[in-house]
Amino acid sequence: MKNRLLICSVLALSVAGASEALSQEDFYAGKSISLVIGSGEAGVYDLGARIMARYLKKYVPGAPNVVPRNMPGASSVVAAEYVYNVAAPDGLTLLTVQPTVVLNKSLDPAAKYQPERFSWIGRMQPVVLVGISWTKSPLKSIEDAKARTSIVSASGASGTSAIVPWALNRLIGTKFQVVRGYPSQRxxxxxxxxxxxxxxxxxxxxxxxxxxxxxxxxxxxxxxxISQSRTKLAPNAPAMVEFATNDTDRKVLSMLGSVSDIGQTLLGPPGIPAAQMSVLRKSFLEMMKDPELIEEAKRIAIYVDPLSGEDLQALVTAAADVPSEIVEKLRAVTRPQ
Incomplete structure (x- = not known):
């Protein structure tokens, strides 16, 4: 009798599992996923997002079409607010954003989203951001930026291209003059x-x-x-935290550098059902193992280094949970000049 009950239980679980897989395949079959790209065309965020759009269909049950569309503005804040507040939590609208959207919420509490409440699906790669100069110009080192006014470009007031130079001006005495208004990196x-x-x-x-x-x-x-430690891709370039002269400033610069670890990600609006999140996260990690994707990404210097949705969710939650005194100083040193 006990053996019969055990067999019946195993069969019931197998049927339930098969039904769940079938229901997910039925859900996505014949449908399209809209992939909102929170940046302009041709940069690393756009190119990486379009690689994901091409390969995701191969791994999501039901093979839905994945249609990318750019929604640039305010360093991905426009796209983040749209997906957070407007998109239905049905697993049919996904998002890629610049990793600064997490930092931006600390800087601007009025931003209409909570980073930790997004449905984080996975990370494709860490994203190393750098400050650069044209070698024909007088600006060749951080010491040059301290000695004279140096003009650098930026997109909006909320992106790292603006807030990092402003922070360095106030914390270590550089004299960057930030010219804003460029629509994208190109x-x-x-x-x-x-x-x-x-x-x-x-x-x-x-x-x-x-x-x-x-x-x-x-x-x-x-x-x-713009990172918490030096990168092997540019080992001679100092990590920004190396410029700090006290522990508080080091924590502020480390908070700015956290965007590198969050990196290039795939996420969705809050409230995607747990069953669909499980499917999307599993499909994402399988996609990240695809040798053709890895090779295609490498050709444009995207070095796939995935992080699971669960680990990414924890990383974002930790990045959003910072002592108030550090957040207040960060806001003070990154305000527009």
């Missing part, structure tokens, strides 16, 4: 090459090192990395 590169600005307060290291003309001809100097 126009900032062009402005630097034309001599309109001397450098960029924050750029993707991947985009820098894939520009062979720059690297082969020593056209760009890396002033610092």
């Amino acid at each position: 126009p900032q590169f062009l402005a630097m090459e034309r001599g309109e600005v001397e450098g960029i307060g924050s750029a993707s290291l991947s985009d820098v090192i894939t520009n062979r003309d720059w690297m082969d001809n020593n056209r760009v100097a890396i002033l610092y990395t």
Whole structure:
């Protein structure tokens, strides 16, 4: 009798599991996932998002179409607010954002989202951001930036290309003059090459090192990395935290550097049902093992280093939980100049 009950229990669980898999395949079959990209075209965030869009269909049960669309603005805040407040939590709208959206909420409590409440699906790669300068300009090192006014470009007031130079001005005495209003990274590169600005307060290291003309001809100097430690991709460039002269400033700069660990991610609005989150997270990790995806990403200097949705959720929650005195100083040193 006990054996019969055990067999019946196993069969029931098997049927339930098969029904769950079938229901998920039925849900996505014949449907489309809208992938909102919180940045402009052609940069590392856009290129990485479009790789994910091409491969995700291969791994999500039911093979839904994945349709990318750019929604740039305020360093991904526009896209984050849209997905958080407007998109239905049905697993059919996903999002890629610049990792600064987590930091931005600490800087701007009025932002209409809570980072830890998003449905974090997984990380494709850490994103190393760097401050750079054009070597034909007088700006070649952080010491040069302390000695004279140096003009650098930025997008909006909430992005690292603006807030990092402002923070360095106030914390270590640099004299960066930030010119805002560039819609994306590509126009900032062009402005630097034309001599309109001397450098960029924050750029993707991947985009820098894939520009062979720059690297082969020593056209760009890396002033610092926006990270908590040096990167093996540019071992001679100081991590920003190295500039700190006291523990409080080190914590402030470390908070700015946390964007690197969060990196390039896939997420959705709050409230996606647990069953669909499980499917999306599992599909994401399987996709990250695809050798064709890894090779395609490597060609554009995206080095796949995945993090599970559960671990990413914990990382974001920790990054959002910072002592109030550190947050207050961060807000003070990153306000517009």
